[in-house]
Amino acid sequence: MHIGPHHFSGRFFLAPLAGVSDRPFRAICREMGAAFTYTEMVSAHGLLHAQSQTLSYLDRDPAEVPFAVQIFAAEPEVLARGAVAAVEAGAGIVDINMACPVRKVCGTGAGAALAREPAAVEASVRAVTRAVRVPVTVKIRAGWDDATVNCVDVARAAEAGGASAVALHGRTRAQGYSGKADWSLIRAVKEAVGIPVLGSGDVWSAADALRMRRETGCDAVLVARGACGNPWIFRDLRAAEAGEEMPGHPRRDEWVETVERHVELQIEHRTRQHGGEDATTAEGHAVRELRKHLLWYTRGLQGGARFRRDATAVATAAGVEALLDRHFPPGAPFTFDPSLAAREAIAE
Numbered sequence: 001m002h003i004g005p006h007h008f009s010g011r012f013f014l015a016p017l018a019g020v021s022d023r024p025f026r027a028i029c030r031e032m033g034a035a036f037t038y039t040e041m042v043s044a045h046g047l048l049h050a051q052s053q054t055l056s057y058l059d060r061d062p063a064e065v066p067f068a069v070q071i072f073a074a075e076p077e078v079l080a081r082g083a084v085a086a087v088e089a090g091a092g093i094v095d096i097n098m099a100c101p102v103r104k105v106c107g108t109g110a111g112a113a114l115a116r117e118p119a120a121v122e123a124s125v126r127a128v129t130r131a132v133r134v135p136v137t138v139k140i141r142a143g144w145d146d147a148t149v150n151c152v153d154v155a156r157a158a159e160a161g162g163a164s165a166v167a168l169h170g171r172t173r174a175q176g177y178s179g180k181a182d183w184s185l186i187r188a189v190k191e192a193v194g195i196p197v198l199g200s201g202d203v204w205s206a207a208d209a210l211r212m213r214r215e216t217g218c219d220a221v222l223v224a225r226g227a228c229g230n231p232w233i234f235r236d237l238r239a240a241e242a243g244e245e246m247p248g249h250p251r252r253d254e255w256v257e258t259v260e261r262h263v264e265l266q267i268e269h270r271t272r273q274h275g276g277e278d279a280t281t282a283e284g285h286a287v288r289e290l291r292k293h294l295l296w297y298t299r300g301l302q303g304g305a306r307f308r309r310d311a312t313a314v315a316t317a318a319g320v321e322a323l324l325d326r327h328f329p330p331g332a333p334f335t336f337d338p339s340l341a342a343r344e345a346i347a348e
């Protein structure tokens with residue numbers, strides 16, 4: 001699997017996830033076997049104005065190669081200048097977000113709104129490919145709503161503009177993140193373009209990811225909500241790609257080790273982002289930022305609901321460690337129930 005000159009050792013990638021696919025989570029997923037990861041969506045305007053929050057999204061591990069930065073804006077020239085700034089910050093791939101359904105983003109003409117007109121898609125991609133020498137990819141949705149499903153035309157327009165790959169989330173903008181993703185559209189896009197096609201939508205388990213590949217013929221699969229709390233999905237997929245048995249959900253000690261490592265990485269990330277902060281403040285912010293992950297990690301675990309009640313107040317790494325030990329003591333039964341995990345994910 002290639003995107004431009006970049007070769008990937010696997011076909012299962014971590015999707016761009018705002019508020020989630022930051023450096024710590026990308027590192028954890030890569031360690032588990034994700035073959036490729038993206039930053040969360042980054043405002044091209046923010047990059048141009050060197051806003052500190054925006055620049056903090058560019059924090060990356062030097063080993064994260066190629067570093068893929070996803071940018072958004074409505075105007076082709078802003079996208080182009082944002083892409084140049086991303087490349088200067090180390091991006092080896094620039095992805096253009098044409099999929100975000102949020103009103104604040106679409107209201108400016110960016111995100112999913114940009115893909116309403118294939119001509120605008122082609123112009124945006126062309127502006128960016130002319131501005132940078134790295135591969136440019138796009139992420140799109142099925143269409144704006146059921147009446148305007150245009151992903152095949154949009155993918156063709158992206159290819160005509162010079163895109164090196166296209167990722168399709170098989171839901172419309174009107175669907176947001178609910179309802180079902182239409183995988184038949186991923187197949188339709190794959191049949192319509194010559195560039196690699198990445199499939200996204202309703203990949204909750206390794207079995208789903210494998211089935212998406214089989215049913216759509218996509219070149220790679222983006223794992224999104226299915227990776228939240230379950231980076232081990234990538235380990236299973238690596239094993240499946242090698243024709244080996246999937247190891248499945250980890251045992252207690254390994255699970256605790258990963259959660260604690262995530263806490264540590266988050267504190268380091270926060271410290272790099274906010275150099276002026278004292279250590280206690282940085283740790284407090286980092287642990288608060290991590291709370292959503294703590295909730296996801298404990299989905300499907302016996303005792304998870306009680307842990308989540310207590311975790312709402314945790315503010316230090318030692319506090320997380322103590323909570324893990326109290327609710328999931330070493331040597332005690334550690335039971336993961338995938339159907340409970342799915343029910344808890346839906347209930348959130």
Ligand SMILES: Cc1cc2nc3c(=O)[nH]c(=O)nc-3n(C[C@H](O)[C@H](O)[C@H](O)COP(=O)(O)O)c2cc1C
Binds near residue numbers: 017139181202224
């Ligand atoms: C919390 C959250 C944040 C997301 N942020 C982004 C983003 O920044 N850029 C993007 O292209 N897609 C984003 N997405 C969409 C995902 O990449 C993915 O396409 C979508 O969740 C469908 O996959 P799933 O049904 O397997 O979760 C986000 C989705 C969620 C749930």
